[in-house]
Amino acid sequence: MLEDGHGRRFYYLRLSVTDVCNFRCDYCLPDGxxxxxxxxxxxxxxAxxxxxAFAQLGTRKVRLSGGEPSLRKDLPELILAAAKTPGIRRVAVTSNGYKLPGVxxxxxxxxxxxxNISIDSLDAAEFARITGHDCLPKILTGIDRALELGVQTKVNAVLLSDGAQPRLQQFLGWLKTTPVTLRFIELMQTGDNRDYFASNHLRGADIESQLIENGWQLLPRPIDxxxxxxxxxxxxxxxxxxxxxYSKDFCNSCNRLRISAQGKLHLCLFSDAGLDLRETIRTSDADALAEKVRALIGNKEVSHYLQQGNTGGTQNLSIIGG
Structure with missing residues (x-):
């Protein structure tokens, strides 16, 4: 089992397959x-x-991310490769859902x-304003189809301070009858969005308190x-x-590592730079790659230091998939 110097074990690999994205979300790529x-x-x-290599090190779950992974025509092949990897028990994809009904x-x-599909608002006009694409009904149709197929489906929504309560009420109404997991994600500061972050950051703890007051119950967390x-x-x-x-001790439960679409190991979403593994990857020697990753894991910091304003080398979240 892969373990860092702080006693954390890593069951989960986030593998970016492209850093290209076709959306222009305000908080990530407002200029495209x-x-x-x-x-x-x-x-x-x-890939x-x-x-x-990661399966040899105890990884049980692989998430294919981007950018927008559906922009790769061979994404179905990548999913199949993950599913056929001995030791990998769960295969996930994070997408903006633009192509979802057809794929x-x-x-x-x-x-x-x-x-996992990113939807920051269930209001079609607001969704279009945030993302630059007027396609919310199509994405919701794709989610319905995923549920029909038995795919466990989650929706990611970045918390934004302006209009947070109306958006929350819309989402709650949707969840009454829709069996998805809606995940509210605190807006994170990156190298490109400092001013936007300062104007729009909302603490997730504020929403969490509301949920608890209204009878929502916390579930146990699986290790992967x-x-x-x-x-x-x-x-x-x-x-x-x-x-x-931004909550206290958030990094204590870290169980995931990231590989960029260019073959760099990111020990943290906000590390200063990726560690280049491309030459070892090109040898097709999974054993050698596993040993290299094992040797590098000792460099993982105890925290992302976001609270101190650190953004590392992360200019925007499309670079290594959030």
Whole structure:
């Protein structure tokens, strides 16, 4: 089992397959995607080597992320490669859902277990303003199809201070009958969004207090789960999760590592730079790659230091998939 110097064990790999995104979300890429390098993304074979190496180290869950992973035409092949990796028990994809109705069947057939879709508002006009795309009904149709196929589905919503309460009420109404997990994620400061963060940050603890007051109950957290604290309520078909990276001791439960689409190991979302593994990945030697990762894990810091205003090398979240 892969363990760092602070006693944390890592069951969960977030593997970015591209840093390209077709949305222009206010808090991430308000001016749209701009290439910052000319390096190729990991091929399916290279990604498979990465997943085999991490599986040897105890990883049980792989999440394919971006950017927007559906922009890769071979994403179904990547999902299949993950599903066929010995030791990997759960395969997940995080997407903006733009292509979802046309691709979800193939994803599920190739082994997708879990889907996360980003929806910051259920108001179609507000959604279009935030993302730059007027496509919310299409995304909701894709979610309905994912649920029909039995894919565990979660919806990510970034907490924004302006209009937070009306958005919360809309989401609660939706969760009455929709069996998804809605995860509220605190807005995080990155190198590109400092002013936006200062104007729009809302503490997740404020929403969490409301939920507890209204009868929502905290669930136990599986060892390969993400960082959310999930709540259930007997009157709701859906669940609510809170991801609060500015809360005390948030990093104590860290169980995930990240590989960028260019083959760099990021020990933290907010580390100063990725550790280049591309040459080892290209050898197709999963054993050698596993040993290299094991040697590097000792460099993982105890915290992301977001509370001190640290953003590391993360200019925006599309770079390594949040």
């Amino acid at each position: 995607y701009r290439a910052s390098h000319n390096l190729p993304d990991l091929s399916v074979a290279e 498979s080597t990465v997943m085999r 979800i069947d193939a994803w599920q057939q190739n082994g997708l277990d879990q889907l 789960a993400g960082p959310a604290r999930e709540y259930v309520h007997p009157d709701y078909a859906g669940r609510i999760g809170l991801i609060t990276p």
